[in-house]
Amino acid sequence: MFKYAVWIIFALALLLLPQVFSSLLGISILSQMTIAIVFALSYNMLLGQGGMLSFGHAVYFGLGGFMAVHALLGIEEGDYFFSVTLIPLVGGLFGLLAAIFIGSFSTHKAGTVFAMISLGVGELIAASSLILVSFFGGEAGVSGDRTYGPTFFGYDFAQHLEVYYLAAAWMFVATLAMYLFTQTPAGRMANAVRDNPERAEFIGYSARRVRLISFVMAGFFAGIAGGLFAVNYEILTEQNLNAATSGNVLLMAYIGGLGFFIGPIVGAVVLTLVNSVLSHYTDLWMLYLGIMFVLTVMFLPSGLTGFLMMHRTPWHLGKMHLLVKPYILTAIPGAVFALSLLAMVEMAHSFETELVFLGATLNSDGIMSWTLLMAIALVAYVALRRSLPRLREAWAQANAIDRGDQS
Amino acid sequence: MFEVLIFATLNGLVTGLLLFMLASGLTLIFSMMGVLNFAHASFYMLGAYFAYSISLYTGFWPALILAPVLVGVLGALIERYGLRRVHKSGHVAELVFTFGLAFLIEETVQFFWGRATKDYRSPDILDFPLFTLFGQNFPAYKAFMIFISIAIFIALYFVLTRTRIGIIIQAAITHPHTVGNLGHNVPMIFMAVFGVGTGLAGLAGVIAGPVLTTFPGMAVVLGSIVFVIVVIGGLGSLAGALVASLLIGLLQSYAIASDVGMPDLLNWLGVSFERDHPLNDIWRLTLPQIAPILPYLLLVLVLIFRPSGLFGKRES
Numbered sequence: 001m002f003k004y005a006v007w008i009i010f011a012l013a014l015l016l017l018p019q020v021f022s023s024l025l026g027i028s029i030l031s032q033m034t035i036a037i038v039f040a041l042s043y044n045m046l047l048g049q050g051g052m053l054s055f056g057h058a059v060y061f062g063l064g065g066f067m068a069v070h071a072l073l074g075i076e077e078g079d080y081f082f083s084v085t086l087i088p089l090v091g092g093l094f095g096l097l098a099a100i101f102i103g104s105f106s107t108h109k110a111g112t113v114f115a116m117i118s119l120g121v122g123e124l125i126a127a128s129s130l131i132l133v134s135f136f137g138g139e140a141g142v143s144g145d146r147t148y149g150p151t152f153f154g155y156d157f158a159q160h161l162e163v164y165y166l167a168a169a170w171m172f173v174a175t176l177a178m179y180l181f182t183q184t185p186a187g188r189m190a191n192a193v194r195d196n197p198e199r200a201e202f203i204g205y206s207a208r209r210v211r212l213i214s215f216v217m218a219g220f221f222a223g224i225a226g227g228l229f230a231v232n233y234e235i236l237t238e239q240n241l242n243a244a245t246s247g248n249v250l251l252m253a254y255i256g257g258l259g260f261f262i263g264p265i266v267g268a269v270v271l272t273l274v275n276s277v278l279s280h281y282t283d284l285w286m287l288y289l290g291i292m293f294v295l296t297v298m299f300l301p302s303g304l305t306g307f308l309m310m311h312r313t314p315w316h317l318g319k320m321h322l323l324v325k326p327y328i329l330t331a332i333p334g335a336v337f338a339l340s341l342l343a344m345v346e347m348a349h350s351f352e353t354e355l356v357f358l359g360a361t362l363n364s365d366g367i368m369s370w371t372l373l374m375a376i377a378l379v380a381y382v383a384l385r386r387s388l389p390r391l392r393e394a395w396a397q398a399n400a401i402d403r404g405d406q407s
Numbered sequence: 408m409f410e411v412l413i414f415a416t417l418n419g420l421v422t423g424l425l426l427f428m429l430a431s432g433l434t435l436i437f438s439m440m441g442v443l444n445f446a447h448a449s450f451y452m453l454g455a456y457f458a459y460s461i462s463l464y465t466g467f468w469p470a471l472i473l474a475p476v477l478v479g480v481l482g483a484l485i486e487r488y489g490l491r492r493v494h495k496s497g498h499v500a501e502l503v504f505t506f507g508l509a510f511l512i513e514e515t516v517q518f519f520w521g522r523a524t525k526d527y528r529s530p531d532i533l534d535f536p537l538f539t540l541f542g543q544n545f546p547a548y549k550a551f552m553i554f555i556s557i558a559i560f561i562a563l564y565f566v567l568t569r570t571r572i573g574i575i576i577q578a579a580i581t582h583p584h585t586v587g588n589l590g591h592n593v594p595m596i597f598m599a600v601f602g603v604g605t606g607l608a609g610l611a612g613v614i615a616g617p618v619l620t621t622f623p624g625m626a627v628v629l630g631s632i633v634f635v636i637v638v639i640g641g642l643g644s645l646a647g648a649l650v651a652s653l654l655i656g657l658l659q660s661y662a663i664a665s666d667v668g669m670p671d672l673l674n675w676l677g678v679s680f681e682r683d684h685p686l687n688d689i690w691r692l693t694l695p696q697i698a699p700i701l702p703y704l705l706l707v708l709v710l711i712f713r714p715s716g717l718f719g720k721r722e723s
Contacts, residue, residue: 053499055506105711112443113714115502116638120706123631127700132688243631247506254503287518290511297504298489301496349518 007176014168018161025276031164033272034171035228040252040264041178042221047250048258049182050214051194052107053115056122057222057249062241063098063125064091064223066136068230072144083152088170088227095223096216103215107208110197119243126242141237144230157231167228174224179261181217190214251289255296257303266305284349288342314398326387326394333383340377344370410541415664416657421549421618423656424556428611429629430636430648431563432604438580438643439600441498442490445505448630449512450605454478454612455621456520459527467530474613479606486601491594509626517623529617552614559607560649567645576600580643635706641719650717655702662701668693 018027039061046052068091074080106117129136136142147158155162181187189210192200197207230236239245256267278285300307314320343357347364355362362369433447457474485508493504529548536544567573579586579596587593619625636655640647669692673679680690709716
């Protein structure tokens, strides 16, 4: 029962979210999230479930997207006659075709060889996209218009809200399909090949073929994400298939957590939020993103979801209450420390003498502001150093199985 | 024709040897730790920026020594406090870490030095044409670049094969546990190799900065090419890195200097297409146009047909 409840709540949330965040910005961020979720989930089919580290996943996203824009143009000129609602499928199928072709030679090996081929193919296609102007449109890209063609029950998708619902519907279906794929024998074998290709071969599976299936499916769903992007933004450029986009999807999946199906969803939501909200307040947001990424890899190797899932044992043991106080005692100095560092970074970057940081007016030329912030940072750091051992102790206690519990 | 060939060769040699300075460190680090350092070209960029800032106070020559040392120390610190921590989470985590590091270094450089191109110039002493051939000048600075790169190659080769430290390093590549049991501090060796490798990348940045311009995107421009070289040459092979660097340098240089393309090929075959043919873009490609993608094409071909690279012994 719980399994179905999760999906129903998920669908309801998708339906209701635009009512809560009904501003134009809110809807645009929501649409961006749905696209990012499909893309990040498709990436995790490779890295998380199949153990294939790809540095060129944007290729399938971009190729699918470009094909989708061409399909939009075809509808506009009357060459094809089908509803815009099917455009993501066009992108998906083209992503699938591209993945079959590229996967046929890149999935022989996993590991470094695969990673390098994906990097090479990614650079190859990104560079070719500037040369092959008739398909990729060169620097300017290709743009279309989603409002042509037959209407879908009276909707012509001129409104952003309508596009959101279209994207959300496709995202729901794609997420469900990708989840169900993990439950199929092909999905389970992908895990087996990731963990031990040799053993998988011994029980009669071709590791290469298993990888190819995952790869092709990942290409298909990345293409769907690209198609959704085409419908939402009505333009695709070289930037949508270059290394930066490939890196971004890796970031999303990794920060969210590779080991869990829901991980990339969390990553996509968090990063889209961070990107659009943070870039609103500071032009240093890319720097913060980089710091966040490196810190995640160093301290939370299983990502945000992995961090939450670490609490399963204390939860089942009924010992969560042991962690509450140490968490608060660590989080407060931690947050103060991070914020004071942030304030200093912003002060160093700012050209104006006065800047407002979280309601406080700072003077970036004055010694007072600097000394004060450094003192705060120092105190917070000392407090953090003192509270960390206690947190570690509490963590060990919360995870320990007492004699009484074992019975 | 002949003069084009000579200058293309010289320029290819300059680029190739420069690429080798980056590739040698990368391949050494890979063969020791099994980590493909995505941030390697970022250290090259740091070298150029450090040298620019130092040269503002002291001039070029002290910067030539100081900047690579600083980059090397920074690299060693990152290995000690970053990479070593990530090492327990496995290879993917390490790759992803260096990937994030590359991103972070680029942003940090923009934070300190801004987005604009820096006016980092070669020293006045080397600012003269070394020789003039067919009316074209060959700058002395490029000869200096060739000289430094070759000197580094010889020094590296000598240290690795003729000294005690080199022998220990070579042994640590294949048998780290045995070397550890013999009483050598293997993590320390790893840190030192990482430091020297990134220092070499920094040196490449110092001497390339004035020629290839010093801007925040310079790491991205070279980053993936260096990867291509290391893979084509064979992961962990120093000789392979040299051959592949020269190969890529010359290949790109010749392709840019040439003036042939698909139209010539089609003419020769006696085929012609209408201008509105769907593949028109392909029929009108020229070699200089596709020069930037040649290395990647080569990479994909090598990985398909010889995954261990030209000189490599192992695949991953």
